[in-house]
Each structure stands twice: as structure tokens, then as C-alpha cells.
Amino acid sequence: MSEYIPVFIAKIKNGKLFLSNSHKFNQWLCHLEGKQVRVIVKPDEKDRTIKQNKLYWFYLDYISNYTGIDPDDLHNTFKAMFLTDRSGSIPIIKSTTKLNEKEFSEYIEKIARKMAELDIILPEPKNIELDE
Numbered sequence: 001m002s003e004y005i006p007v008f009i010a011k012i013k014n015g016k017l018f019l020s021n022s023h024k025f026n027q028w029l030c031h032l033e034g035k036q037v038r039v040i041v042k043p044d045e046k047d048r049t050i051k052q053n054k055l056y057w058f059y060l061d062y063i064s065n066y067t068g069i070d071p072d073d074l075h076n077t078f079k080a081m082f083l084t085d086r087s088g089s090i091p092i093i094k095s096t097t098k099l100n101e102k103e104f105s106e107y108i109e110k111i112a113r114k115m116a117e118l119d120i121i122l123p124e125p126k127n128i129e130l131d132e
Contacts, residue, residue, distance in 0.1 A: 009044060017041070048096070048104035054130040056096070056108055059122050066120050082110045 006028055010019045019025050060071040069077075075096075083094040099107060112122050 010041075045100040045102070048099050048101055051130060052101065052104050052108070055125055055128065056104075058128060058130065059108065059111065062122060063115060063120060078107075078111050078114075081114070082107055 006024075008019055008021065008025050008028075010017050012018075057071065060074045063069070063074055064071045067074075079093050079096065083096070083099075085092045085094060096104065096107065115122055
């Protein structure tokens with residue numbers, strides 16, 4: 001089982017790092033006293049949006065109504081088709097909850113293309129009313 005590693009959000013201003021929760025960051029540092037650490041600073045990627053998630057489940061219901069396949073089964077099938085990491089010795093299916101906004105958009109697009117190959121055309125997002 002892997003060790004919990006927190007993620008801290010910060011902004012860079014005038015070449016300086018400003019943590020949004022410096023108190024928790026400093027508490028975490030106390031747990032690492034005397035250890036060598038790795039510091040990685042990269043641009044923050046936005047998690048998938050609630051609207052994206054609602055669109056996804058709308059599409060799963062839409063496909064389910066067309067095919068008779070349960071939306072949860074479709075969810076698992078699409079993850080296996082499009083989110084399987086085969087780079088290691090054992091294939092790992094990623095969770096959709098771990099995708100950022102861009103990755104989730106690409107995932108939905110892959111599903112839409114696959115459905116189009118099967119003559120199932122998904123409605124355009126702009127034509128769908130999703131509860132906010």
C-alpha cells in the first residue's frame with residue numbers, strides 16, 4: 001500500500017512561492033525531519049468539472065437507452081477501453097475521478113467517436129440541458 005502524500009496548492013508571485021495553507025505544509029514538513037525529500041513544482045491542473053461529470057452520465061444513460069446495456073456496465077467497459085495503462089507488467093484501469101478537465105474531455109470524445117462508429121450519435125453538449 002502506498003504512503004499518503006499530500007498535495008499543496010500555491011501561487012507564484014514575483015518569483016516567490018505563496019502556499020494557500022502554509023500551516024498544514026509546515027506540519028507536514030515536521031513529519032519529514034531529517035529525511036531527503038523531492039520537491040516538484042508544476043502548473044496546477046483543474047479536476048474534471050461537475051458539468052463534465054453530468055454530461056458523461058447523461059451520455060451513459062443515452063447509450064444505455066439505445067443499447068439496453070446498464071450505465072454502470074458501460075462505465076466499466078469504457079474505462080477498460082480508453083483508460084487502461086498498459087505500460088507496466090500488469091494493466092491498470094484508471095479511475096475517471098483521477099482525470100483532470102482536459103483528460104476527461106478527451107475521454108468523453110473517445111466515447112463519442114466509438115459510438116459514432118456504431119451509428120449511435122450522441123447529442124451535442126450545447127443541446128443538452130444539464131442541471132447545475
